[in-house]
Amino acid sequence: MALTGIRVRAYSYAVRYSKEHKAQNHENILSVAARSFREHGGDSSGIGTVMKKVGLTKGGFYRHFRSKDDLFVEAVARAFDEMGRGMLEVAKSAPEGQALRAMIEHYLSPRHANSPGMGCVVSALGPELARKPLSVRKRIEVSREAYRERILPFVPGKTREEELAKFQLLFPSMAGVLTSARMTLSATRREQLLMEARNFFTKCFAEE
Amino acid sequence: MALTGIRVRAYSYAVRYSKEHKAQNHENILSVAARSFREHGGDSSGIGTVMKKVGLTKGGFYRHFRSKDDLFVEAVARAFDEMGRGMLEVAKSAPEGQALRAMIEHYLSPRHANSPGMGCVVSALGPELARKPLSVRKRIEVSREAYRERILPFVPGKTREEELAKFQLLFPSMAGVLTSARMTLSATRREQLLMEARNFFTKCFAEE
DNA sequence: TGTACATCAGTGAACGCGCGTTCACTGATGTAC
């Protein structure tokens, strides 16, 4: 055993399942986790549950990730990516000059409010992310910045600083409103809040 | 034992500790919990830790609360109350007509961003609250509404509906920005974000 | 062509740990008589 580590491997052995098979399971774990974390929070969604939903047993988890923290970081990255992809689609299929408006309406839609598992990471996990240890927060900030960079081209502004400043106000504010909407029990009051917020943010950020 | 339950009690017996002593411990548990929940989240701050900080053992907890959920609800109520009290102080010591502006500056201060354990419940626990079972959310909504009613007199508006609409936009938005600020690793970027947000919200809501 | 064997994704049982909760007990109190 100890010797094999030193021995030069001139060829690669076959694996039980194809590389594609493993990659597929890896993807499945990630996307199930990305949803589960946003839906139930990091502490309340366990590895066992995630793996069962993927169709595997929890023991196999560690062939894919080194720890739950690792999964968390990668699932959050996946969630930011999904969210970014959705936003880009909305922006690109909006009429000329209406991209940001369309994104605001998408973000503050009842649909988004009612499906946290498929929605914005900040609104679903923000405070929890802020409490994570530094090493985790550093990695999460990277994927958050990637998300921001995808949205930024659709934020009006003369300079990049101006765009950044607007983004940093608009998106966190919308996240807060969305969280607040999710806290609101009455469906009519929730939808009213979302509507007022759509009007407000559109007027402030997406009108010329 | 079984019989004593049926017997009519014509008087009340003395207790080991005075009523004040128990009430004091009750208060201590609540305020330690209110802080601990906001600092570490509901799942990560345990009854044992809270009781130890109060100077008691965890077994005694159930002489004060029926369950952890009960503590959570009451601690959140306490947190809303503390927050409301602080806000009122800020509002009342502000110059004439500057109350809301002062509250915005207080809310979006670096001090508030750096001490989640003593700050806004929505910013520290929002998504978690939205995930709680209905019975818990109902009780929490009550204390949130009490908080809102204390702030409302300082929100400008011709009708109550107008004030409500403004409150519902301003405070959740600020909560989102605060959470986002707490997620931001760079202290300078965090303070810059807070400053920009103070300017923005003041301009939008507290200027005539 | 045949066979021994290195591979590693996935299994399922087990581990230690901390949690919320329970419970028999303690002991200071002060009322009942």
Next chain:
DNA sequence: TGTACATCAGTGAACGCGCGTTCACTGATGTAC
């Protein structure tokens, strides 16, 4: 005035449970020879 006793806040050990993690094992694969 004296004493038996009901009280209940708080103690500390124990409970069951689910969690993240570990590990010996399985078994299909296909290369080395």
